[in-house]
Structure formats: C-alpha cells, structure tokens
Amino acid sequence: MAAQSRSSAYDCIVIGAGIQGSFTAYHLSKLRRRTLLLEQFLLPHSRGSSHGQTRITRRAYNQDFYTKMMAECYQLWAQLERESNTRLYRQTGLLLLGPEEDPEFHSTWRSLVQNRVPCQYLTAQEVQKRFPGVCLQLGEAAFIDQTAGVLYADRALRAVQDLFCSFGGAIHDGEKVVDIKPGSVVTVTTTSGVYQAKSLVITAGPWTNKLVAPLGLRLPLQTLKINVCYWKEKVPGSYGVPQNFPCFLGFHLNRAEHHIYGLPSNEYPGLIKVCYHHGNEVDPDERDREPKTPGLQEIPLLSDVIRKYLPGLEPKPAVIEHCMYTNTPDENFILDHHPSFQNIIVGAGFSGHGFKLSPVIGKILCALSLGKAPDCHMEPFRLQRFPKQLKSAL
Incomplete structure (x- = not known):
C-alpha cells in the first residue's frame, strides 16, 4: 500500500x-x-x-464485560458499513453446544439472559429437529445467541x-x-x-x-499457530445458506479442553470451517518450519467431533490454512x-x-x-x- x-x-x-x-x-x-x-x-x-474471509461475531460470553462491550461493537460495525458502503456482517445466529452441567455453558447462558440479549434454550431433541445436521450426545443441550453472525474479515x-x-x-x-x-x-x-x-x-x-x-x-504472551480447517459436506448445501445453518461454538465437546467452533459455508463452496480454539506454540518468524516435536494433535480430535456431532461432513479436512493467536494466561x-x-x-x-x-x-x-x-x-x-x-x- x-x-x-x-x-x-x-x-x-x-x-x-x-x-x-x-x-x-x-x-x-x-x-x-x-x-x-x-x-x-x-x-x-x-x-x-x-487475514481470512470470515470471523464469528457474538454477544455470547461467560464474562459479562465482553457481552456489554459487544453491544457497542455491533453499533460501530454498522457505522463502518455505512461509512464504507460495504456489507461487513451477516446475521446467522450462534448455536452454543455443551454438557448441561458445564459451568461455562451455564454462565454464558446466564450472561445473555441478564443482558437481555435475544436468545433461546434448546434441548437435544429440539436441536435435532431444527438443525438435522447436528447430533448432540446424552446429557448435552444448546442455546442460540440470535444476534450473532459472520463478519467478513x-x-x-x-x-x-x-x-x-x-x-x-x-x-x-x-x-x-x-x-x-x-x-x-x-x-x-x-x-x-x-x-x-x-x-x-x-x-x-x-x-x-x-x-x-x-x-x-x-509480557506473558503465548504465540500459537492455529490450523484453520475446512470440511466437505456429504450433501452439498446441507450446512450452508439454503438451510440457514448458524455459526456454532462447542464447550468441551468430546471432552475437548478448548472450544470448537464453526461457520457455515462461505470461503469454499461445499466446505464448512470447523476449528479447534488452540494450537502449537511457535516463534512467529519461524511458523513455516516443521516443528521438532509433534505438539498438539487437534486434527484427529476434530475428526472425532465431526463424526459424532456433524455427521453430514466428511471426517477428514479438505483444506487446512493457518492463522496466529497471541494468548494471555x-x-x-x-x-x-x-x-x-x-x-x-x-x-x-x-x-x-x-x-x-x-x-x-x-x-x-x-x-x-x-x-x-x-x-x-x-x-x-x-x-x-x-x-x-x-x-x-x-
């Protein structure tokens, strides 16, 4: 530039x-x-x-201060759309999944309710009826942050x-x-x-x-290389715009330590972005080198989650890209x-x-x-x- x-x-x-x-x-x-x-x-x-084409935007946080900050963020994103005359956001809703007894699951739901964010609690049966491509396991439930959607990054x-x-x-x-x-x-x-x-x-x-x-x-900053994975639909369109499929975020699905999140098809026709919210620590100037030790093996973990929760996707990633996180403790x-x-x-x-x-x-x-x-x-x-x-x- x-x-x-x-x-x-x-x-x-x-x-x-x-x-x-x-x-x-x-x-x-x-x-x-x-x-x-x-x-x-x-x-x-x-x-x-x-970089990248899409990010999730949401008010669903278990920390109340983020939920409050996001109220102003939506206003500022809308202002940027007007100033730039560019569409930057698509409202899809966010489906949050997890064990019914999970503390983070409960505190996030409570934050939405207390801040009067439009939301809806769903049982496993209600999820199956509304989103046939999603299969919850025994003892799990879901809720929807109706304000959430996709930002065009x-x-x-x-x-x-x-x-x-x-x-x-x-x-x-x-x-x-x-x-x-x-x-x-x-x-x-x-x-x-x-x-x-x-x-x-x-x-x-x-x-x-x-x-x-x-x-x-x-500073106590951990720099992580994240795998951004895209998974092929077995039936084209089943997790995309025609089905009004939402973004989703899973709390400890399949006992995963970190969140698993996904977005409906956008970057690649017929491919759904599903990622693990963690990665392997790297020096940002050496991210393209092969690691000396194998580190985190999140692809097999994601494949297991795909098989159990999103059976309409092929359980092997079709495309893998990369991004960097910089995490505080x-x-x-x-x-x-x-x-x-x-x-x-x-x-x-x-x-x-x-x-x-x-x-x-x-x-x-x-x-x-x-x-x-x-x-x-x-x-x-x-x-x-x-x-x-x-x-x-x-």
Missing part, C-alpha cells in the same frame, strides 16, 4: 496494521490526529491474525484502512520497526525511515514481545500504558477472540494514547494483573 505522506512528525504512531491497529488509527484520524500506521509486511498479508480490514487514509492518515507497509526510543516525543526507526510522535501504540500481535522487550517488558486482552512510559500504549493478547471486539478496542487504545480515560470497565485489561512483568519495567 502506497504511503500518503513521508513526513516524520505525527501526533501518534501505531505499529501493526492488523484489525486492532487499523481501528486504533481509524479512531485517531477521525479525531483529526496526525497518525502513521506502520506495517512490517506488504499489505494485504496472511502472516498474522487478521478481509473486507472489514480493507474498509477500516481505506477510511483511515480518506481521513488523512498515512500507512507505510513493508517497513519493519528496528528501534523505539522513549521520551516526551517517541522516536521510531524502521528499515525505511525515522519517525517521531507524541504517543505510540503497539498492536503488533505475535511480534509484540520482540518490540517491548527492549523497553523493559516481557487468562485470555483477556492487554490494553494499557507502559508502566514506565505513559505515552507508549500496548494492545496485545487478543487470544483468538479479539476481531469482533476491534471497533471498541481501537476506541480504547485511541483514548489511552490521548491521555484520556476510556468509557468502559478497564480492570480486566490492566497490566497490573501480571506483577512480574511490571517489576521488570520499573
């Missing part, structure tokens, strides 16, 4: 042009702040966490970046950051230039620790000032569920970079929950 400006002085520099950094830059530019968005790869690229990322540029922002892609010098004015050196700004926001995904380590921080985000440099902000650890929340995340990071208090509950996202990392920065 061609740069709009080669000036070296800005109100804010944002490092990382994934969905979080792009939304941060978008909000800053709407406030008429001179903003530079830096990206180490040429855009568009598939090396991080924001690549399209959304492009819309945010295009609007950012139309508001006067500058994107410099193909520029890797090689040095950050803190101060009342932050100096950022890349492979192509030197830039200065009053504030800096780091949204570098799997590369976050490589940027903040020289600044005295070592509690899977809540890091949205905070650097403890020693208040004009350096870190947005990290989106743990595979940050895309849908990016309009509000960008708004929060924008506010922090301007020295303002965000208008939402921030405790779950503070760095102080990781005291060892704070000590290293002081």
Whole structure:
C-alpha cells in the first residue's frame, strides 16, 4: 500500500496494521490526529491474525464485560458499513453446544439472559429437529445467541484502512520497526525511515514481545499457530445458506479442553470451517518450519467431533490454512500504558477472540494514547494483573 505522506512528525504512531491497529488509527484520524500506521509486511498479508474471509461475531460470553462491550461493537460495525458502503456482517445466529452441567455453558447462558440479549434454550431433541445436521450426545443441550453472525474479515480490514487514509492518515507497509526510543516525543526507526510522535501504540500481535522487550517488558504472551480447517459436506448445501445453518461454538465437546467452533459455508463452496480454539506454540518468524516435536494433535480430535456431532461432513479436512493467536494466561486482552512510559500504549493478547471486539478496542487504545480515560470497565485489561512483568519495567 502506497504511503500518503513521508513526513516524520505525527501526533501518534501505531505499529501493526492488523484489525486492532487499523481501528486504533481509524479512531485517531477521525479525531483529526496526525497518525502513521506502520506495517512490517506488504499489505494485504496472511502472516498474522487478521487475514481470512470470515470471523464469528457474538454477544455470547461467560464474562459479562465482553457481552456489554459487544453491544457497542455491533453499533460501530454498522457505522463502518455505512461509512464504507460495504456489507461487513451477516446475521446467522450462534448455536452454543455443551454438557448441561458445564459451568461455562451455564454462565454464558446466564450472561445473555441478564443482558437481555435475544436468545433461546434448546434441548437435544429440539436441536435435532431444527438443525438435522447436528447430533448432540446424552446429557448435552444448546442455546442460540440470535444476534450473532459472520463478519467478513478481509473486507472489514480493507474498509477500516481505506477510511483511515480518506481521513488523512498515512500507512507505510513493508517497513519493519528496528528501534523505539522513549521520551516526551517517541522516536521510531524502521528499515525505511525515522519517525517521531507524541504517543505510540503497539498492536503488533505475535511480534509484540520482540518490540517491548527492549523497553523493559516481557509480557506473558503465548504465540500459537492455529490450523484453520475446512470440511466437505456429504450433501452439498446441507450446512450452508439454503438451510440457514448458524455459526456454532462447542464447550468441551468430546471432552475437548478448548472450544470448537464453526461457520457455515462461505470461503469454499461445499466446505464448512470447523476449528479447534488452540494450537502449537511457535516463534512467529519461524511458523513455516516443521516443528521438532509433534505438539498438539487437534486434527484427529476434530475428526472425532465431526463424526459424532456433524455427521453430514466428511471426517477428514479438505483444506487446512493457518492463522496466529497471541494468548494471555487468562485470555483477556492487554490494553494499557507502559508502566514506565505513559505515552507508549500496548494492545496485545487478543487470544483468538479479539476481531469482533476491534471497533471498541481501537476506541480504547485511541483514548489511552490521548491521555484520556476510556468509557468502559478497564480492570480486566490492566497490566497490573501480571506483577512480574511490571517489576521488570520499573
């Protein structure tokens, strides 16, 4: 993407042009702040966490604060659709499956009810009648988050970046950051230039620790390579648009430790995306190398789930792609000032569920970079929950 400006002085520099950094830059530019968005790869690229055609969006969370944040996110996604004149969302509903006695299953249902989100509880028999392609097991049930659906991810990322540029922002892609010098004015050196700004926001995904380590921080971030799997329908159309098949999310299906999620056919005709919400730890710069140890074997686990719960799909993946997660220990985000440099902000650890929340995340990071208090509950996202990392920065 061609740069709009080669000036070296800005109100804010944002490092990382994934969905979080792009939304941060978008909000800053709407406030008429001179903003530079830096990206180490040429855009568009598939090396991080924001590529691909689809993501699930939902209000169904067992943490009440996410359910509340998503109410504003839906409004901001709709606003982006109007501003870009682009369809970014398709409402499908989200079918949540799990053991009736599972604590997370119950707390997620309770959060929807307490926040008056349109939803419906279903027995195993009701699921079978409404969605013949889904087979629950003994002792399992389901409920539907009726507000949920599919976000068109690549399209959304492009819309945010295009609007950012139309508001006067500058994107410099193909520029890797090689040095950050803190101060009342932050100096950022890349492979192509030197830039200065009053504030800096780091949204570098799997590369976050490589940027903040020289600044005295070592965050508890685990970078994971995720298999994005697509499974063939035995009868074309049975899990797609003609059947109004929803997105789905499974809690501990077949005793899986992590969520299993899926989306109706979109990327490839006749193929359904079904994935395991975890992967193998890798260095993001070495993700294409074969691992020395086999690590997590989630494909056989997914195949077993397909056989039991989605018998209308072939139990062997037809296509496997890859994505990166950057997880925190509690899977809540890091949205905070650097403890020693208040004009350096870190947005990290989106743990595979940050895309849908990016309009509000960008708004929060924008506010922090301007020295303002965000208008939402921030405790779950503070760095102080990781005291060892704070000590290293002081």
